[in-house]
Amino acid sequence: MNTPTMLNFGAGAILLSGLTGDNWRLADYRARGGYKALEKILENPNHWTPDQIIAEVKLSSLRGRGGAGFPTGMKWSFMPRHAPEKYLVCNADESEPGTFKDRDLLRYNPHLVLEGMIIAAYAMGCARGYIYIHGEIWECYERMEEVLKEAREAGLIGKNILGSPFSFEVFNHHGFGAYICGEETAMLESLEGKKGQPRYKPPFPANVGLYGKPTTINNVETLANVPYIILNGGQRFLELGQPNAGGTKIFSISGDVKRPGNYELPMGTPFTVLLNLAGGVREGHMLKAVIPGGSSSPVVPASTMLDTKLDYDSIAKAGSMMGSGAVIVIDNSRCMVKSLLRLSEFYHEESCGQCTPCREGTGWMVKILHRLEHGEGREGDLETLDQVAHNIMGRTICALGDAAAMPVRSFLKHFRDEFDFHIKNRRCQVQDYV
Amino acid sequence: MMKSLLSDQSLRLIETAIAKYPEGRKQSAVMAALTIAQDEHGYLSTDVLNEVARILEMSPMAVYEVASFYSMYRLKPAGRYTLTLCTNLPCALQGAGSAAQYLKSKLNIDFGETTKDGMFTLQQGECMGACGDGPIVLVNHKKMCAKMTREAVDAFIDDLYGSAGKDKR
Numbered sequence: 001m002n003t004p005t006m007l008n009f010g011a012g013a014i015l016l017s018g019l020t021g022d023n024w025r026l027a028d029y030r031a032r033g034g035y036k037a038l039e040k041i042l043e044n045p046n047h048w049t050p051d052q053i054i055a056e057v058k059l060s061s062l063r064g065r066g067g068a069g070f071p072t073g074m075k076w077s078f079m080p081r082h083a084p085e086k087y088l089v090c091n092a093d094e095s096e097p098g099t100f101k102d103r104d105l106l107r108y109n110p111h112l113v114l115e116g117m118i119i120a121a122y123a124m125g126c127a128r129g130y131i132y133i134h135g136e137i138w139e140c141y142e143r144m145e146e147v148l149k150e151a152r153e154a155g156l157i158g159k160n161i162l163g164s165p166f167s168f169e170v171f172n173h174h175g176f177g178a179y180i181c182g183e184e185t186a187m188l189e190s191l192e193g194k195k196g197q198p199r200y201k202p203p204f205p206a207n208v209g210l211y212g213k214p215t216t217i218n219n220v221e222t223l224a225n226v227p228y229i230i231l232n233g234g235q236r237f238l239e240l241g242q243p244n245a246g247g248t249k250i251f252s253i254s255g256d257v258k259r260p261g262n263y264e265l266p267m268g269t270p271f272t273v274l275l276n277l278a279g280g281v282r283e284g285h286m287l288k289a290v291i292p293g294g295s296s297s298p299v300v301p302a303s304t305m306l307d308t309k310l311d312y313d314s315i316a317k318a319g320s321m322m323g324s325g326a327v328i329v330i331d332n333s334r335c336m337v338k339s340l341l342r343l344s345e346f347y348h349e350e351s352c353g354q355c356t357p358c359r360e361g362t363g364w365m366v367k368i369l370h371r372l373e374h375g376e377g378r379e380g381d382l383e384t385l386d387q388v389a390h391n392i393m394g395r396t397i398c399a400l401g402d403a404a405a406m407p408v409r410s411f412l413k414h415f416r417d418e419f420d421f422h423i424k425n426r427r428c429q430v431q432d433y434v
Numbered sequence: 435m436m437k438s439l440l441s442d443q444s445l446r447l448i449e450t451a452i453a454k455y456p457e458g459r460k461q462s463a464v465m466a467a468l469t470i471a472q473d474e475h476g477y478l479s480t481d482v483l484n485e486v487a488r489i490l491e492m493s494p495m496a497v498y499e500v501a502s503f504y505s506m507y508r509l510k511p512a513g514r515y516t517l518t519l520c521t522n523l524p525c526a527l528q529g530a531g532s533a534a535q536y537l538k539s540k541l542n543i544d545f546g547e548t549t550k551d552g553m554f555t556l557q558q559g560e561c562m563g564a565c566g567d568g569p570i571v572l573v574n575h576k577k578m579c580a581k582m583t584r585e586a587v588d589a590f591i592d593d594l595y596g597s598a599g600k601d602k603r
């Protein structure tokens with residue numbers, strides 16, 4: 001399966017630790033202590049009640065790794081206790097530009113994700129789960145089919161798991177080219193065999209989810225953290241990270257660095273440490289800007305980013321978001337107008353078309369940026385651009401609208417001079433285009 | 435009974451997909467069924483879409499909606515190999531622009547076009563969740579090829595020509 005991306009992890013790694021790229025099978029996972037957390041629970045169900053598991057996850061301060069950072073324990077506690085039919089969905093639709101961590105978890109440590117899922121299902125009383133896998137990573141889908149087969153044969157999923165009264169069925173479902181299906185309610189529509197158009201919230205999926213039944217959606221990396229929490233305790237996990245955000249984080253670093261890849265580091269690691277691990281910016285260039293949390297997060301100028309630690313609060317203080325932990329590095333040879341145009345084209349292409357501000361607004365933004373990029377910018381364009389972005393925000397069913405607007409507003413805020421230069425001089429300030 | 439437009443093997447695969455969902459939720463298998471049908475026919479003609487609708491007991495309109503919503507379903511015939519190059523920002527920073535130029539000149543076509551011999555259709559795509567390995571080319575929406583430098587593109591095109599020679603349809 002393809003050239004392996006470099007797997008990079010330090011002493012504190014809990015998700016990527018021990019992986020070679022080849023040791024993904026059940027026997028390998030068992031050999032490194034896999035499924036011990038599940039066994040621990042099923043062997044002592046009087047201690048490990050669903051409430052106890054949820055309490056442990058709450059204590060760990062694990063926050064959702066899919067982008068919104070919602071506390072996982074709290075999310076699980078929203079699931080109604082006694083509903084007869086409940087679902088768990090693992091969100092593996094990773095397609096936020098810059099994010100490629102879930103792919104490595106799925107192909108190199110798939111049973112870890114599955115064990116996390118089984119424990120989550122036990123804690124919430126879900127009898128069925130789906131893993132929704134981004135269509136473009138078809139090889140991961142095929143691997144996961146193999147993984148579920150291994151697990152089923154070993155009695156780890158299906159009826160009476162490991163001889164206990166607990167039963168849980170899991171299946172893979174693949175996407176086929178729609179970023180929006182990463183949004184949890186669009187994902188539910190897609191699982192039901194429809195277009196992936198987000199639903200209004202409320203009702204929230206915990207009450208009305210897949211097939212109208214209570215459903216929890218969690219990101220791949222979120223679930224992969226669960227076995228560690230059960231084995232070592234929520235407190236230990238918490239101490240790996242920051243007071244309100246426990247654990248490690250896989251940072252996907254891409255763009256103008258020498259060694260793009262996934263790096264698992266403790267929450268709160270300084271950005272400079274990550275940048276150095278990735279080999280620094282390309283030879284002869286200087287850091288200009290960083291998009292620290294996937295393409296939807298606001299861009300941060302180099303000077304600020306170099307002083308920022310990688311955790312929710314620090315990145316928020318720097319004016320952006322932790323998001324999915326995808327760090328896109330841009331050096332001084334790049335044109336910010338052209339960079340933003342490409343991101344805006346993406347949101348326009350991927351808007352599902354339901355909400356007018358998003359459908360039309362993303363189109364207008366592309367049009368204006370296209371004009372600016374091609375030396376046809378007009379007086380007042382920048383004000384219009386900012387206004388359009390402003391008018392999308394908060395006016396759409398799902399967060400794709402905000403995701404499209406935030407890059408625009410932040411690029412304009414921090415790199416206004418480059419945009420002005422395009423209008424005045426009808427050309428680009430930097431030589432080397434993206 | 436009329437013969438299905440889909441092979442027995444495709445029909446079996448669709449049955450396996452249906453079995454993943456609860457009783458009475460056949461529609462959930464529509465994405466899988468369309469993918470299986472596309473793999474067999476190369477693209478999804480109206481007749482094939484109607485056949486999927488029949489199998490899943492869906493209205494044809496509901497199937498068309500799904501087929502046109504997701505970008506990797508093809509509603510028109512294309513080259514034998516559809517090459518989708520990710521041109522999103524992270525890949526662009528890592529050289530997708532030059533990979534695009536090189537692919538276009540090597541195949542002598544632009545994005546959205548098919549080579550005269552019907553072998554390749556070239557198109558640009560969005561983030562494939564593999565940016566660290568960029569530039570990325572996806573072959574027929576399934577096989578991902580990483581780090582597409584000039585040399586890698588050369589080797590890869592030769593390879594596809596080679597395997598096409600071996601199993602001519």
Ligand SMILES: Cc1cc2nc3c(=O)[nH]c(=O)nc-3n(C[C@H](O)[C@H](O)[C@H](O)COP(=O)(O)O)c2cc1C
Pocket residue numbers: 063064065066067068069070072075091092093094095096179180181182183184185217218219220222223398399400403
């Ligand atoms: C446009 C859009 C795209 C999203 N894409 C993803 C994605 O690819 N993967 C993911 O886990 N969450 C994605 N999310 C977030 C999900 O809606 C959801 O919050 C997340 O899966 C919850 O899991 P967590 O609590 O474990 O983070 C996306 C949200 C939006 C608005």
Ligand code: FES
Pocket residue numbers: 097098099520521522523524525526560561562563564565568570
């Ligand atoms: S940007 Fe090309 S795979 Fe993500």
